[in-house]
Amino acid sequence: MSQKIEAKTGGHLFLNLLNLRGVEFVFGTTGAGMADIQDAMVVVKPPKWIQGLHEFVSVAAATGYALASQKVGVALIDRVVGTQNAVGAFYGAYMNMAPIVVFASENVPGVSIPTGEPEYHYYTELSHFVRPWIKWRSKLESLETLACDLDKAFYSAQSEPPSPVFVSLRQDLMAKPLDAKIEVARRDLPPHAPRLPDDGTLRKIADEILSSSHPFILASHAGRKAEAVHALLDFAHTFGIPVIERRVFLNYPMNDQLHLGFTNSIRPEVPKECDLLLTLEVGVLPPQTFEQQVIDFSTDSLHVQDVYEGGDYGSTLYGAKIRCVCDVSPTLKKLAKLGKEVVKGADLSVITERSAKVEQLHRELYEEWRNKARQSYEEERLDGWSIGYVLNKFWNGETTWVNAAITLRDALLRSIELNTPGTYFGNPSGHLGLCIGMAYGVALAHREYTDVKDMGGYKLGKISPARHAVVCTTGDGDAIFGNLPSALWTCAHYGIGVVYVVLNNACWGIEWAPIERSTQHWAKNAGDFEFLDLDNPRIDFSKIGESMGVRSYRVSDVSQFERAFSQALEGARNDRPSLIEVVLPKFTGEKPSVVP
Template structure:
């Protein structure tokens, strides 16, 4: 963040004096660099401590205009770093605004330190009316089913332990947000005795490895398989983990599949990467699954759903199936994000990247290891654009334009639309693509982009997001935070002027009921009047252009946007595209 803000008046006390100084100090102690927030009186004590005790540094505050963005920015930051950021939510009402984003981050298994507030818990300290409606006996009940842990500390010492435990748990796999609710009365309490910060001895546990018997069995299966298939799902942003995944696939000569819902985990232009990463299994992908004699899932999300697209009775899959994941440790009863129960012959409760490292060590040490025909990672040529000037832009054309430019500019895709083709813009490194929003909740895309750009602003990366118009309009005020703090990111809206995914659902229902499919647009289209999206961006201080509706104009606009982002500022482009998807979503009932 490069904007020269009004400096903090320097008068920071040397010692912790007030209750709220403790959580502020603990956020710094556990390594939180940023906290996003939308102000609220329930944590006015914490706000003061962040500014007047810590000097608004480590952590530094990011002001947001909506609690949705508080959470989605922290979510995007975690997607780029695998580390938690702070998200501060005001009492009941601010928390309820942020709940959808918290669900997204939970489904995405991303770490996050969420700090809320209630009260004062002591009723004699409450102001009439407002403090009463913003006090809850068990505020954590609002989100306990889709976080990892929560607490309401009631003493200075309990505050210290809450932040230590919260940081431990959110960074321990399987990761997920944690929530700490602060008593407004305790925040504003003058401390009666000194409070010491803990020593550096409360680190999170490293990701667990597999037992030796499981590694040996899995290695034997890989070495004897004639048609192995590796399904790479969740994975870290570490380059060495990326390199080991590639090495394993090459060593055992296995075909590889990845999902567009997850972050980039394997080079998609590698010869062993079998099919385009997509939301749904392609016909070629189904053939590969049917022909495999060994399928190894490395933290693949919704493994049974993947198999159901090949055959409905998934226990009839002929291949031996191994599944490496820690995700069952976080499965509960409220949310069905544990998905269908997959037929697994070799379950391994371990971190997928650790298992890859263990397998490599084991396989490379075996003298009888079979010689593998190594794959290559030579980039595939970019398809020639065959359209003619004046033709309507298709959603896939946005991907083609970015693929042409990425040879000269290091691009990170923070978010893409549901209908992303995925067959042109290859993922060649762990920061090329940061995945989906986790829980499929609209309004997340803009905030995720800001959070990713915040995390990567000191790296040689240009963060780009391709958003749907519905997603943008619900989350558009996240752009103000990008403008205010000079967070550089390129926002491209693939604007079909419709809630088009739901048009397809209405068409599916009409077909089943033999009713007119021509009516699918009613209650879906956003074109009378057409919303001036660029004006919304400019109104928040972001340079913008559009609507762009021709191919040459789009490519020129994207290049201008990239150069503007290189100068350290955000940029916005509204691209009018034809209604349709390059990759059609799966409709219920098909």
């Protein structure tokens, strides 16, 4: 099946092809190399251009959109400088398993642009900058292959394991006059047939579980798909197995009786009594391994993308009694079905008894966490527990959390009780800044560009009202790395309801421990914190927010925070962004840094 697409220029053809593929938004940062693409955006909608003020933030936003929508996120950046600016965001997208396609404009030396524009910022192969963090790359050399390139790019990005894809678009081809109707084959890209273990392997897995006394499930990236959360819930209850998370996605509902909390992201810890560990998309940094017998489920055979802070080396290839390179959700569904067929008699009694014990542990654990949060709140201690208590108090199923907090992360995770798949996104790349842009991409995943009308020389529509509020918790150091002013401006400009909660402890606090443990301890002994303190002057983020047209609050106690968050959340549900700066004690103490 084919259809004819009007194409006045190469850029016009490109936009119509994106429209044909259902792309709602293009996240980008303007550059002179994309002029004819942007010119065509005036008459082709959707996609709707979402302007960012820095390429890192725009690619991060496409990442958030892709993760929350389960569609391909699309970004457009400019030539060599724009690509270099976005490298860190590619890394973050890769470690998040985000299906994004990033297009970059490109000039070729000596090849003139039909409009007479100068060509510059040359580089022979733009993809070299991001090669470790992409699955596939292409350089458009002919408009004849453009439709095919887009098919391959979108298919590659979405196929398991999902990853970024990079396509460079020559400016001379985008500016090339066509004035024609081009016939394009309309192909619905088929989904991959699920990769499943054979029946014999599934039976071995079931037998291993039934013969173990204390099996545990450890999940990391499986929750990037909502269907996997539902499948895991059924599987865990079928066999009576407790679940522990490395929380980078919501892998399991916290209100379920088999949820036993969270493990360290960098060094996952497993209870000593565990005699069988089922890992769901879990990689570990070298030279770590697991002492327990392991059954490994992963879409990525070498665990390169499901490691916290793994880089391109990825995980230790830890020992596994059974290693399943598979699609996790359908595999768990088949195992649950098998379990319901084979679990009988004594096995069923063991599972029932184990489930009851785990339920008691779950109640005790959550009672402890709730008491800590409540006590901190009632005593007006402004810390991770009281902040989490307030957030949890106002939370509902129409709220999504994008979390970049590090210093207060553990308390926040334990005090905000999340149960709906797709309502939590973190940053498994572990570097600072990604979640700032991700947050408004996540918010737009719940919206569309609608009511498009032809106004004669241009088309005009509107971004649909919000169905979700997004809360982004971030530290002061993370906010600076993530170019917070860019994200705030974009949210204000387009009416994107994100609440940015900036936890300002005047320090890159997470970096102090390595310095404190350094070989000679000179910095520790001198009390020299100049390498990480963000003080003298302490940054006033509320004023940054105000300068970007965002309603901003600066709070220093629990009551102030509660009032501010209540108002900010209401605003977010009505498409108004807000910033709440939470002023905390300086992480390294009140003593000023030694500044030579």
